[in-house]
Amino acid sequence: MSISRMLDVDVWRGTETGKFQLFSIPRREHQTVLDVVTEIQRDHDATLSYRFACRVGMCGSCAMVVNGRPRWTCRARVNEVVRDGERLRLEPLRNFTVVKDLAVEMTQFFEKWQQARGYFEPGPQPGNDFAVVPPSTPERQAADAGIECINCGVCYSACDVVAWDKDYLGPAALNRAWTLANDVRDKGNAERLKAVSHASGCHACHTHMSCTQFCPKAIAPTYSIAGLKRAVLRRNLGFTR
Amino acid sequence: MSAALFIAQRFTAFVLACAVAVHLATILYAVRGGLTAADILSRTHGNIGFAVFYGVFVVAVAIHAPIGLRNILREWTPWRGATLDIALGLFSILLLVLGFRAVLAVFTA
Known part of the structure; x- marks a missing residue:
């Protein structure tokens, strides 16, 4: 041709x-x-x-x-x-x-990572030795599924909910929060789940899956957000990690 | 949507899924040979089971519908804050009043 x-x-x-x-x-x-x-x-x-x-x-x-x-x-x-x-x-x-x-x-995009507490919380007394996290555990596998995000903003651009609600945390920040929610070393999950469950948090997601469709790293933030919804539900019902 | 509203909406959705299925199945079963308003009222009059079932139905609707409407209004209009919550609280009360009025009417008719 x-x-x-x-x-x-x-x-x-x-x-x-x-x-x-x-x-x-x-x-x-x-x-x-x-x-x-x-x-x-x-x-x-x-x-x-x-x-x-x-x-x-x-x-x-x-x-x-x-x-x-x-x-x-x-x-x-x-x-x-x-x-x-x-x-x-x-x-x-x-x-x-x-x-x-x-x-x-991209300032607002990165600020939302902070608002979603998308950073590791070692707690007041971090362990003295390396934590052993077997690759086969469900938590490690759930974290692995979303860990390769490099903050390019493609998912945020594709998201209709962000277009409607400027305060919506967005797929990238919520995906990051989900990887940390599955980090067994992290001590900040209670605060993190509160931070992602306000009016413009994970529950605002419509599951359109545009983020998952367009992510160049083949990450599925939609599933991470669904995971956060389950985690918030479990915590509200009294089941905590 | 906050976690509490999300949980309330999902739980009432589960209740409504069951209630609507029972409601439709009952209608299809009851009218298969033809049915008049008098026939219906004769069966519902004084029927506690009917009143409780539709009472639960009304409560679920009064919780579920305003939460969904609130989400739509928040996404499609600039309306936010206390006035929105008060308006939808009043809408919920309206649904409760209208719903229980209907349940009571066919229970006592």
Whole structure:
């Protein structure tokens, strides 16, 4: 199949208000969407703002909305996203404040990790020796299922509940809370389960599963959130770990 | 939605799932040969089992429906806070009054 020599790309320019700007760049074999953005910035318009670091799917900082779907641009080849003759449409991640063009402000996203108590609580007297956590235990396996999150924000961008409720903690923060709820060394679970069960906490999830659909790490935050709901229920009924 | 509201909504959903199934099955069974209002009232009059069953039904609805409505209003409108909770508390009372009025009416008719 022959490939068109040029690729038309609509790129969001501005902040919350703005418009799409059309660029036409050479189509190359195996080029990624991030290659396209970089080429636009270097050869067409040096004022284009976007964010990236590793270019190989490790850092998660190049996430954008590509033809309506949130994804890492470094791991998205153009020929997987558009068919020959179609346009590429690039927008900043949804549900974040746009700093400029394709770069978004992620402070609120990380603050919600703190609000969900998404950090390890060693307790007043941490153990003197290494804790032995057998890989076969259900808690360890539940934590393993969600532990690979690298905070890229794709799930947060995909989540409809975040769009409706700006206070909703979001899939990433709740997934992190769930991994810690399953960490047998952690001593802060009572406070954590309180922190995730307010009006805009885990119970606000509609189980649309967009986060699970789009997570580039194949994590299922929906199941983590369901786990938190069960954990909160058990604690409210008097069953505690 | 807080944990308490979530638990209340899920528990009443379980009650309603059973109650609605019994309600529909009873209707289908009772009307299979034709039934008049007088026939129905003759069976429900003074029937404690009927009154208790539909009393539970009404209480479950009065808890379940306002919580769901509150969630919808919180997501689709900017309405928040005490006025929302008071309004839905009044809605719950309205459902209780209307529901028990109906239960009492067919029990005593």
